[in-house]
Amino acid sequence: MPRTVLLLLVVSSLVASGLAAQQQGDWPNYGRDPGGERHSPLTEIDTGNVARLSLAWRFSTGEAKPEYAAANNTSFEATPLVIDGVMYLSTPIGRVFALDARTGAERWRFDAQVDRSIHYGDHTNRGVSWWADSRVAAGTPCARRIIVGTIDARLIALDAGTGRICEQFGDKGTVTLRSTLRNRPRGRGDYELTSPPAVVNDILVVGSAIADNSRTDEASGEVRGIDARTGRILWAWDPVPQDRNDPAYPTWRGRNAHRTGAANAWSVIAGDPARDLAFIPTSSPSPDYYGGERLGDGRYANSVVALRASTGELVWHFQTVHHDLWDFDNAAPPALVTIRKEGREIPAVLQATKSGMLYALHRETGVPIWPVEERAVPKSTVQGEEASPTQPFSTLPALSPHRWDTNDLFAPDSASRIACQALVAGRRNEGIFTPPSLEGTIMMPSNIGGAAWGGVAFDPARQLAILPVNTIAAVVQLIPRATFDGNEEEGWEYAQMRNTPYLMRRKFLLSPARAPCTPPPFGELVAIDLARGTTAWRVPLGTPGAVGATRSETGPASAESTEGPRLGSPSLGGAVTTAGGITFIAATIDRKLHAFETATGRLLWEGVLPAGGKATPMTYSVDGRQYVAISAGGDGGYFGKGDEVLVFSLGR
Secondary structure (H helix, E strand, O other): OOHHHHHHHHHHHHHHHHHHHHHHHOEOOOOOOOOOOOEEOOOOOOOOOHHHEEEEEEEEOOOOOHHHOOOOOOEEOOOOEEEOOEEEEEOOOOEEEEEEOOOOOEEEEEEOOOOOOOOOOOOEEOOOEEEEOOOOOOOOOOOEEEEEEOOOOEEEEEEOOOOOEOOOOOEOOEEEOOOOOOOOOOOOOOEEOOOOOEEEOOEEEEOOEEOOOOEOOOOEOOEEEEEOOOOOEEEEEOOOOOOOOOOOHHHOEOOOHHHOOEOOOOOOOEEEHHHOEEEEEOOOEOOOOOOOOOEOOOOOOOEEEEEEOOOOOEEEEEEOOOOOOOOOOOOOOOEEEEEEEOOEEEEEEEEEOOOOOEEEEEOOOOOEOOOEEEEEOOOOOOOOOOOOOEEEEEOOOOOOOOOOOOOOOOOOOHHHHHHHHHHHOOOEOOOOOOOOEOOOEEEOOEOOEOOOOOOOEEEOOOOEEEEEEEOOOEEEEEEEHHHOOOOOOOOOEEEOOEOOOEEEEEEEOEOOOOOEOOOOOOEEEEEEEOOOOEEEEEEEOOOOOOOOOOHHHOEEEEHHHOOOOOOOOOEOOOEEEEOOOEEEEOOEOOOEEEEEEOOOOOEEEEEEOOOOOOOOOEEEEEOOEEEEEEEEEEEEEOOEEEEEEEEEEEOO
């Protein structure tokens, strides 16, 4: 072999090895890989040393200051990305930051100039997307792009190195998504982007967030495929079928059924670039709690839908709730994993649901890997409503309780017991999928789940799907519009549900002490063994107390030093797993980042945060050092208020 050829091979091998090591330490997608497995191969931090974690650096976006106040509370839910030693993160008001991932030093910032005077239904942002153009050299302007979706429904492309707008994308760098919908939004805050688009090869697949419960014909929930180079919209897929030849068309019944809005995908979309597939988690049609104007199963809503990413062609779909009446959106991102079952490796899609179930579907067909059974559920007693007689139950273990015996109250004092008894008296309480009623129906799980938008982290070696679940209940009640006097009782959330005969009101079942009426644990971290189809372990996640942490209190706290019973906490956010055997999760209202042993669920370490980590953490390495990052900005409510990203590493 000629010497020059040998030298080229050696150099190529070294470059490839360097890129592989670099990519191993990066976190380039919301769930690390395009399929959202949320598992890192990093091993520096492990079960033996995780208790030595300490704060490496912190960065404030400044948005807790009065000058950044918005019309309603914002929620800092971003999972940062790290590529080539640079961290990228976004904020609820459309600002993007690039930071040195070693130190937190700012490299650039961008401001999308979101109008903060608008009241948005869910004022948050869960992060940015990263795309590299394979057709141009790496140093070319906009060869590497950060794509941010703003709360006012714009997609903006930025040069990853400078933060400058890529003007060849869309209209001078921006694609506006409000103007091409079947049902146009009526209000400026009714249609949003809250999750980053999926990147499937050179296609950006983007959903939307839509205000709930306002009317039957809310904004429509089309999913769009957008050329990552040009910003051109290549295709649109509507979850409410408009073509009479579509097999799902007859599952929407009623004169106005096909004018129904929502059924949108507001959560994170998963991608399989090798198969040219995007996996869409769809939500409930409008409005959530009365379906008399949209009778039938409503196929494609409340579903996992596989679309051809390049064309938008429907490949398969699987519905997790028929004719949703409970706001049981598929809030969790689908997770694309490989299941080892009975000696076979099976490409799978995992979908956790607000109904407290975990579905495992074959990635290429949508056929359940673990069986799903159609079981009879309670009937509706509301005039004009036709609840589905059956619902699809996964035979994997339930993630959270499906029924609550109201004699089993949690009451820290007699006043709480009396109040909780009054809240549940006379309500319908026949278990999961009991339809909303005029007397009020107890929802178990509540409208936040079960499994909320935090979703699944998967440890491929142990075959464990790990996720947080909520166990608290709510009550939902329909009020005939003709009898409503306009007075809203304090403590209830009301919704108009225009064009229906009813209004809706709902509330979590809490005592005057703000404690759940349902027994603890109020939230859990659950591990499902997907090789065996069993629960590997479940442990309380967090505690409802300790919500008064301040900035000066931020730092490490060993698990052994934590006092008081582990009652568990309601949670919003997700987990990540590592090859070091650790599961990291914040998500709880106790304002802590938790480290659990993945194999057993044993709590190993906690770090105190300045505000709730209502987000999903991530882990990365630079120069051989592993870091763990969490956005700890809270939401202005139960999770507190802040604006910081905190990054932990092993003390040296």
